Each structure stands twice: as structure tokens, then as C-alpha cells.
Amino acid sequence: MPRYFFNVRHRPGPAGLARDPEGEELVDANAARERALTVARAMIARDRLVTIRDWMDCTFEITDGDGQIVLTVPFSDTVPDADNGD
Amino acid sequence: MSQPQQSTVRNRLLKALTPSDFALLQPHLELVATELRQPLIKPNEPVKQLYFPEVGFSSITTQGSGGKVEIGIIGREGLVGVIPLLLGSDRTPHDHFVQGPGEMLAISSQAFCGAVNESASLHKLLLRFTQVQYVQTAQTAFVNASYQIEVRLARWLLMCHDRLDGDELRLTHEFLSMMLGTQRTSATLAVQALEGHRFIKAQRGRVTILDREALENLADDGYGLPEAEYARLIEGA
Structure with missing residues (x-):
């Protein structure tokens, strides 16, 4: 299974990217996206950091073993689109 | 194998014992090498051995549906496994495993309980360590909440x-x-x-x-x- 690295962009600039040094093995990019959403939901619900004022400003920049960005998942994707509601 | 001497042990609890209390434990202490993640005390199983860390330390964790979470640490200031035995149980629901590899002085729970029954001063010092460990666990709860x-x-x-x-x-x-x-x-x-x-x-x-x-x-x-x-x-x- 390929390994995906769940880096988090929390501010612009080089200091605003927390690099995931370990990664996780998942079947494909789709599974990586689902994993990112699950983790983001858990972080929004429970984890508080001095560094992060608003989780909704954060984005997963998921890379492969070569360091290439495979997909980006904004934490705001955990919230269903407002215009789908009512 | 030569027995550890109180003047050369690094465990602070052993150092804090009176010489006569140390002498009660000394014949039963066995130096064992410990590896990273090695289980010391398994949850819900009778405690067979206790461990005075000399080098390295032990993590105490509880198992939840979301995985393990640490609730305490015991290193060379303490004795791994003392709390359930001293407080009238033979086991604990918490997992104790080696987090920093090194070496520990092991003692069988039987020999340990025998020594505690013989010496009120040893019993009291270990109760005091239990109190410290309780304060540490409470502090973990405070810090995680706050x-x-x-x-x-x-x-x-x-x-x-x-x-x-x-x-x-x-x-x-x-x-x-x-x-x-x-x-x-x-x-x-x-x-x-x-x-x-x-x-x-x-x-x-x-x-x-x-x-x-x-x-x-x-x-x-x-x-x-x-x-x-x-x-x-x-x-x-």
C-alpha cells in the first residue's frame, strides 16, 4: 500500500506547514481523503493548540513518498455545503 | 551475582530507604535489562514482579475505544507496580510498559509484600510514594482538561x-x-x-x-x- 503524508498548512509561508515525518499506509488517494476528513473532525472536536486559532483555516496537504502533493483537503470540507441544506 | 548496594543504586526511592529497610529488600533484588515497549505489568493480571527503575522509565496507560492514553510515568524516582499491591489489590486495570529502555531492579511481589509486612517505616515511605503518584495522575487530568x-x-x-x-x-x-x-x-x-x-x-x-x-x-x-x-x-x- 502507498504511504501518504498528512502535512498541515496552518499559515502561509514555510513556517506555516507542519510536515508529517511518518505518514500512514492507505489503499489509495480516496482513502487518504477519507482519513484526512476523519482526522480533521477529531481534531476540530477535541484538540486545542495555542498555534491554531481556527481549525477552519487549516488544510491537509497530503504528499506521497516522493514529496509530491497528491491532494489537498481543507478542514472546512468536514462541514457539508451550506447551500445543500434546508 | 553480587547484590546491589544502597550506595550505588540510582533509584531514588531505594536511596531514600533506611539502611535496615534496604537490607530487607536487597536479597530479593534482581537487575534486569528492559527494552523499549516491554510490558512490565499487564492489565487485569496478577502482579508477579515489581520494578525499581535504575535507567529508563515506565509509562502507565489506560485503554479506551480510541486507543491507549498515558495517565502516568514512573522512572528512577519510583517503584512500578507498588500501588495495587500496597492498596490491597493484586492487579491493576492499567498497562505498565517500558518507555525509556535501560535496566531495573525487579523484586517478586511475594518478597516485596513480606518486607512491607515486616517494616512499618518501609510501608510508610511507599505509601508516601503512592500519594505522589496519585498527585501526578490528578495533575495529568488537570493538564489534559485545562x-x-x-x-x-x-x-x-x-x-x-x-x-x-x-x-x-x-x-x-x-x-x-x-x-x-x-x-x-x-x-x-x-x-x-x-x-x-x-x-x-x-x-x-x-x-x-x-x-x-x-x-x-x-x-x-x-x-x-x-x-x-x-x-x-x-x-x-
């Missing part, structure tokens, strides 16, 4: 540093997230924040403490209470 993850990480690193030789700790973010009870990504963010301030240096699988004083300032009153209680109750400071 502080952000960077602060919790600073406290945890200080507690490890107290029990280490040197400044380097081998750990993955995966493991760290278990210790802090957070998502792995949150542990990564907290490590990056502390590294950005140059309080620590993080390399793959390793964290080095660079500025202990800064970590103490960050940890604020999240760190220091059980440590002060230990000094007061065990070492008479």
Missing part, C-alpha cells in the same frame, strides 16, 4: 527529561499522540511549534531538549506539583 497541546507536550517532555540520562528522547509522533491523548497530526503541530521556538530539536524518531527553562515556563503550573510533593514527602526537602 491546557492546550503545546503546554501538555512541554510538561510531558519535562517529565521524561527528569527520568532520562541526557537530553535525547526516542519517539515517534504516533507514540507521542498516544502519550498526549491527541491525534497524531496534533502532536506533529505541537512538536513543530516547540521546535519553531527552539525549545526542542526534532528529527525523525527523536526529540532533543534544547531549552529546559523555556519548557518549564511554557508548562507553567502544569508541571512541578508532583515533583515538589516527591521532594517534600520522600526526600525531606
Whole structure:
């Protein structure tokens, strides 16, 4: 299974990217996206950091073993689109 | 094999014993090498051996549906396994495993209980250590409820540093997230924040403490209470 690295962009600039040094093995990019959403939901619900004022400003920049960005998942994707509601 | 001498042991609890209490335990102490992640006391099984850490330390964790979370640390200031035996149980629901590899002085629970029954002063010192460990566990609850993850990480690193030789700790973010009870990504963010301030240096699988004083300032009153209680109750400071 390929390994995906769940880096988090929390501010612009080089200091605003927390690099995931370990990664996780998942079947494909789709599974990586689902994993990112699950983790983001858990972080929004429970984890508080001095560094992060608003989780909704954060984005997963998921890379492969070569360091290439495979997909980006904004934490705001955990919230269903407002215009789908009512 | 020669028995350990009180003048050369590194375990602070053994050092704090009266010479006669040390003599009660001494014939039963066996030096064992301990490896990273080695189980010392398994949850819900009778405690067969207790361990005085000489080098390295033990993590105490509880198992939840979301995985393990650390609730306490015992290093060379303590005795792993003492609490259930002293408080009238033969087992504990909590997992105790080696976090920093090294060596520990093991004693069978039978020999241990025999010595405690023989000496009121030994019993009292161990009850005092139990009180310190209770304060540490309560402090973990306080810190987890009150502080952000960077602060919790600073406290945890200080507690490890107290029990280490040197400044380097081998750990993955995966493991760290278990210790802090957070998502792995949150542990990564907290490590990056502390590294950005140059309080620590993080390399793959390793964290080095660079500025202990800064970590103490960050940890604020999240760190220091059980440590002060230990000094007061065990070492008479």
C-alpha cells in the first residue's frame, strides 16, 4: 500500500506547514481523503493548540513518498455545503 | 551475582530507604535489562514482579475505544507496580510498559509484600510514594482538561527529561499522540511549534531538549506539583 503524508498548512509561508515525518499506509488517494476528513473532525472536536486559532483555516496537504502533493483537503470540507441544506 | 548496594543504586526511592529497610529488600533484588515497549505489568493480571527503575522509565496507560492514553510515568524516582499491591489489590486495570529502555531492579511481589509486612517505616515511605503518584495522575487530568497541546507536550517532555540520562528522547509522533491523548497530526503541530521556538530539536524518531527553562515556563503550573510533593514527602526537602 502507498504511504501518504498528512502535512498541515496552518499559515502561509514555510513556517506555516507542519510536515508529517511518518505518514500512514492507505489503499489509495480516496482513502487518504477519507482519513484526512476523519482526522480533521477529531481534531476540530477535541484538540486545542495555542498555534491554531481556527481549525477552519487549516488544510491537509497530503504528499506521497516522493514529496509530491497528491491532494489537498481543507478542514472546512468536514462541514457539508451550506447551500445543500434546508 | 553480587547484590546491589544502597550506595550505588540510582533509584531514588531505594536511596531514600533506611539502611535496615534496604537490607530487607536487597536479597530479593534482581537487575534486569528492559527494552523499549516491554510490558512490565499487564492489565487485569496478577502482579508477579515489581520494578525499581535504575535507567529508563515506565509509562502507565489506560485503554479506551480510541486507543491507549498515558495517565502516568514512573522512572528512577519510583517503584512500578507498588500501588495495587500496597492498596490491597493484586492487579491493576492499567498497562505498565517500558518507555525509556535501560535496566531495573525487579523484586517478586511475594518478597516485596513480606518486607512491607515486616517494616512499618518501609510501608510508610511507599505509601508516601503512592500519594505522589496519585498527585501526578490528578495533575495529568488537570493538564489534559485545562491546557492546550503545546503546554501538555512541554510538561510531558519535562517529565521524561527528569527520568532520562541526557537530553535525547526516542519517539515517534504516533507514540507521542498516544502519550498526549491527541491525534497524531496534533502532536506533529505541537512538536513543530516547540521546535519553531527552539525549545526542542526534532528529527525523525527523536526529540532533543534544547531549552529546559523555556519548557518549564511554557508548562507553567502544569508541571512541578508532583515533583515538589516527591521532594517534600520522600526526600525531606
